[in-house]
Amino acid sequence: MENSTIRKSKVWSPEKIDEIQEKAELGRYRIRGQATKRQDLPSFDDLVFTPAGLSRVALEGYREKCDTQVVIGAGRVKRPLVLETPIMVAGMSFGAINSNAKKALGIAATRCGISTCTGDGGMHPVEREASEKLVYQLLPSRYGLNPYDLKRADAVEIVVSQGAKPGTGGTLLGQKVSEEVANMRDLPLGVDQRSPCRHPDWMGPDDLGVKIDQVRIATNYEVPVFIKIGAGRVYDDTKLAAKAGADAIVIDGMEGGTAASPEIQLDHTGIPTIAAVVEAAEALHEIGMKDEIKLIIGGGISNGADAAKAIALGADVVYIGTAMLVALNCNKSLYVEDYEALGTVPSACHHCHTGKCPVGIATQDPALMARLNPEEAADRVENYINSITMEMQIFARSCGKSKVTDLDPTDLRSLTMSATMITGVPIVGMGTTRKPYWANYDHSTEMTEMALR
Amino acid sequence: MNMCGIGGLIYKNSVHEKKTGEIVIKMLESLCRRGPDSTGVALLHPKTADSLYMDVNYEKEGNGAKVINLLTEFATIVSTTDHGSYVRALIKDVSDEELLINAVNNIDHDVSVSSYGEQLEVLKFLGGAENLERQFRISDYDGKVAIGHTRMATESKVDISHSQPLSCHQGKDLTIIHNGHITNYIKLRSKFEKKGYHFITGNDSEVIAVYLVDKLKSGYDLKEAMELSLNELDGSFSYIAITPENVGLAKEPFGMKPMVIAETDDFVAFASESMAITNGFGKNLSVFEPDSEEVMIWKL
Amino acid sequence: MEAVKAHMTIDCNEVSQKDLNKIIADSAKQGIKEVLIKNPQAKHNLGVGITDPIHIVYEGDVGYYACSLSDHISAVVHGTAGWAIGENLMNGEIVVEGNAASSTAASMRGGTVVVKGSSGARTGIGLKGGTLIVGGNVGYMTGFMMQKGRMIICGNAGKALGDSMYAGTIYVAGDIAELGNGAEIVELPAEEYEEIRSTMEGYGMKAPASFKKIVCNGMLHNFNKKEFGVWKTVL
Structure with a gap:
């Protein structure tokens, strides 16, 4: 019976065999949503806090205040962005997600005193209404960009690239290019959309300074301007963004999510968030701008431990995208038969790109959208944001710090x-x-x- | 790797409305924002018997004196000045140029020849155009060609040796000014090093100078060499190559780096932004942007 | 109350870029009809984010982003324009008497931009509406990812013309160095030629005798089409 043992190869694993056979069928790379599924990345879980004992004294959880406020652009612009807790809802486009999801995120963020971000696809009126602090993205595609929405924004984020897929532009498959999406993006209905990988009107940090000036003029010098870059050559990129004049720099690690991206790119480009934050903080420190310019870190942040560790390593604020969707209901065990129809199960779904989101978030299909009640979903997101804030405070207080932003690398061990x-x-x-x-x-x-x- | 500003001019005849150096300094001043880290300029001088312009970078205090001492051993000094991190020299009676260059480069790790030539002189300094002017009185220059560069370092070091214009130690009287990045620099450099070329900086732009010297040595003229470079250099670039006979301009196939040109019967001016030309000449001049994948040559 | 003046003059030697834009915006808001910009000296960002009607006359060259992110404006540049003039123009009219550099009218959404001379790389890139007329030649990647609107080129076009365009129309009178992926030449109906001719006449320009009409062939609209050669070059 020696031949009866079924041995699976590591080199030719079932996943790899699937991948090859799917590509043999498709004639192109695989496209999917969510983030890399690599199991071997270093993460914030590799760090632990070293709380107070005798050498330091901890702060009392319920009585002693622990400040979480962060202000972006203070002393640089007329209307700095005040965040009541160092969390921002990351850019997710109208198109990738629908207006119900946008509304829920906006309501929750407003209640928590934090911001949401338009993403690539223009400023949806529902989002502007729901979200008191709205970051307006200016991307290579320039979908829906206009001077009126710029003036309505509370910050402008010039996007160079995204952590999930640095070096390339966005993708939105035709299934999600509904009439409203097509109108907002000036695209033909149902077209497979691919966005450019670089801006049409500036090519490098030398031109970027002029671009930032332009945005400042168009927004009457009122609101902060961010530069968002997918983590790659972080140290140099951060310095250049700072020199070009950004008020805040967003570095998006490779664990960052997407609604549609070549799968190969999710797994093989960019550097992990834990490394990105260190390089970026080091770069700002090196040029003496660590305090003046705020560092926003995104990519796989899921709880107060990730957030507090990112802050301890030098971030001022964390960007949370995918986890917000999860709080909305993404991958929840509802409508299980619809997950199965997509060939997946709750907790493993990455089918945002198909526009058939079983829980009604990453879809423009009215029937599916109806599954997401924005008011109820907003409550869940609000609760989730508050939980992260409280978790961050636990770490700060236990390290004897009355401000979350006072956490530093010496509060950590690896x-x-x-x-x-x-x-x-x-x-x-x-x-x-x-x-x-x-x-x-x-x-x-x-x-x-x-x-x- | 550099993002930067380029600005310069060629006078075609003796009708100079303003001094060449005055114009180039004004041009570089308005390009400061594109490249605040350092500023440099290449000047073309008339040919005189046996003289050699030799410019040397150094970092450590005291090494300037060592450079000047060494030059004294190898040549007759016409003039030398020590600028704190840069030695500007005009020398004569050099018996073996290669030996001299090696000797200078071997003084210390931080010392390297920036440029040498019978007619071309390269002057550079950290900071903006005002620093360059203060050190070298560029505005006094009224020769045929002055082309400069303001640098924003993107990857390699901020120091004078990494500043532009950059030259190749195995070819005199050729220097280049580059805006962009050469993404196959590592492979090209290793190939050229195998061929015996020495690299003195970690700046990718240096490979352009080496590339052109290698092509010229293989019998191509400057225009042919620059045309070949459009396919063999990868990445983004607008670059200018200067020799006593020609000035050439090349733009990669992607049209990523800005460059405008103004040409009259009396001069040709080029700059990354037309603002520099307007500022340099003190008036509006009609400018145009050459297309991508283009090489233009002006005979001197 | 002081009577609102119909015209005003701003000298770029006397005001900062920041003040200049504020003065133009405020003037437009107050109903001033025309502003003359003296000594623009090819400076950047002259006339950005103006959203009330006003006529701007630039007495010389302008730098990057002139008349960008604006609406309802009209402008004349008596000189050459730098990168991205009329970028994201919502509506209005911009005429450049000389040449324009790269990225002219990038992502423009409406209105008309006229360049009487030539324009560089990425002319009309990501065009989302309106009409762009170029009297001379255009450079590499003109009309890349164009989404709507039309572009009228009287001279020659560089490589990758109309590459990855989604929709819209490009008309070229001269030679085309190379058509981009997903773009194709179709026949030009006589009434379209007539429309181009009369549009150009409105700007004192004589239309060339004929144009090639370039449109999107839809080949890149569906990722599941197995156009291996194309995918390899574009994705």
């Missing part, structure tokens, strides 16, 4: 060598902090030191 190499945060235990007492008697410790360097 669990893995790779996280230590990436962040510079010492590994748990003796780590790089001091030499063990027996180090002088044992020459093998020299090897450890060398490895740590």
Whole structure:
């Protein structure tokens, strides 16, 4: 019976076999939504906080205040963006998601004193009404861009690229290009849409300064201007964005989500968020602008631990996109038969690109949209945002800090060598902090030191 | 890797409304925002017997004196000035140029020849055009060609050796000014190093100078060399190459980097932004933008 | 109350870019009909975000983004224009007497932009409406991802003309270096020629004797079409 054992190959895994056979059928790369599904990325989970004990004193959870407010553009623009908690709803276009989802996110963000972002596809009136603080994206595609909406925005985000797919433009399959989407984007109905990878009217940081000026004039110098860049050459890009004159820089790690992207790109481009935040913070520090220019980090942030760790490593604010959709109901175990019809199950769905979202978020189909009640969904998102705020406060207070933004890298320790190499945060235990007492008697410790360097 | 501003002019005859240097400095002043990190200019001088313009970058204090001492050993000094991180020299009676260049480069890690030529002189300094003017009195220059560069470093170091114009140590009287990035720099550099070329900076633009010198040595003229470069250099670029005989301008196939030209019977001016031309000449001039994938040559 | 003047003059030597734009915007709001911009010196961002009707006369060259992100304006540039003149123009009319650099009328959504000279790379890129007329030649990637509107080119066109266009129409009188992916030449109906001729006449321009009409062939509209060669080059 030696041949009866079924052995699966790692090289030719079932997933790889599927992939090849699907491509053999499609004649193109696979396109899908959500984010990379790689299991091997370093993440914020590789870090832990080192709370107060005797060397430091913790703050009392219920009585002692822990401030969470962050202001973007203070001292630089007439109307800085005030966020009551260092969280922003990341850019997700009207088109990728529908107006019910936009409305729910807007209501929740307004209640929590934070912002939402238009994404690529123009400013939907429902979103403007629901969201008190709305960031208006200016992308290479320029869909729906106009001076009136610019003047109605509370911040303008010039998007260079997105963490899920840096170096390429957006994609929206024809199934989602409904009449309203087509009108807002000036596209033919039902066309497979592909957006350009670079801006039509500026090509580099030298031209970018002039572009930022233009946006400032068009918005009467009132609101902050952000530059958003998918994490790639983060250190240099951050410096250049700062020099070009941005008030805030958004760095979007490779775990960032998308409604439609070539799958190969999700898995193989960009650098993980934990590394991106460190490089960006280092760059701003290097040019002496760390305090003046705010650093916004996105890409796979899911809870208060991720957010607080990103802040400790140098971010001022975190961008949350996918997790907000999850709070709306994305991947929830409802309408299970519709998930099955798509060939998936709740908790593994990435079919945003098909426009057949079973829970009515990433779809323009009226029947599916009706499954998302914006008022109820807003409550869920509000609760979720509040939970992250409270979680961040737990870490700040336990580290003896009355402001979440006072968290710093020395409040962290790393669990893995790779996280230590990436962040510079010492590994748990003796780590790089001091030499063990027996180090002088044992020459093998020299090897450890060398490895740590 | 550089994002930057380019600005310069060629006078075709002796009708100079303003001094060449005065115009180029004004042009570079208005391009400061495109490149605040450093400013440089290439000047073309008339041919005189046996003299050699030699410009040397250095970083460490004291190495300027060492450079001047060494030049004294190898040549007769016509003039030298030490600018704190740059030595400007005009020398004579150099018996072996290659030996001299190697000797200068070997003084210390931070010392390297910036440019050498019988007619071409390259002057550069950190900061804006006003710094360059203060150091070298560029506005006094009234020769035929002055073309400059303001640099915004995107990847490589901010220092004088990485500033532009950039030259190749194996070819005198050729310098280049580049806006953009050469994305196959690493592969090209390794190929040229195998061929025996020395690279002195980590700036990708340097490979353009080496590329052109290599092509000229292989028997191509400047126009042919620049045309070949459109396919062999990858990335985005508008670049200008200057020799005592020709000035050439090349734009990559993607049309990504700006460049406008104004030409009259008396001069040709080019700049990344027409603002620089207007500012340089103090009046409006009709400008046009050459198309992508184009090479233009002006014979001097 | 002070009577509103019909005309005013702004000298770029005397005001900052910031003030200049504010003065134009305020003047337009107050109903001033015409503003003369003296000494523009090819400076950038002259006349940005103006959304009330006004006629702007530039007495010389302008830099990047002149008349951009604006609505209801009309403008004449007595000189050459830098990158992206009329970028995202909503409606109105801009006439450039000389040449324009790259990205002319990028993402324009309505109105008319006329360049009497030539225009560089990416002319009319991402055009979302309106009419763009170029008296001379246009450069690489003209009409890339054009979505709506029309472009009338009297001279020659560079490579990748109309590449990845979604819709809209391009008319070219001269030679086309290379058509972009998804663009094709179709026959020009006589009434369309007549319309072009009369539109151009309105700007004192004589239409060339004939035009090639370029439209989108729809080949890139569906990702599931197996056009391997095309996908390889465009995606």
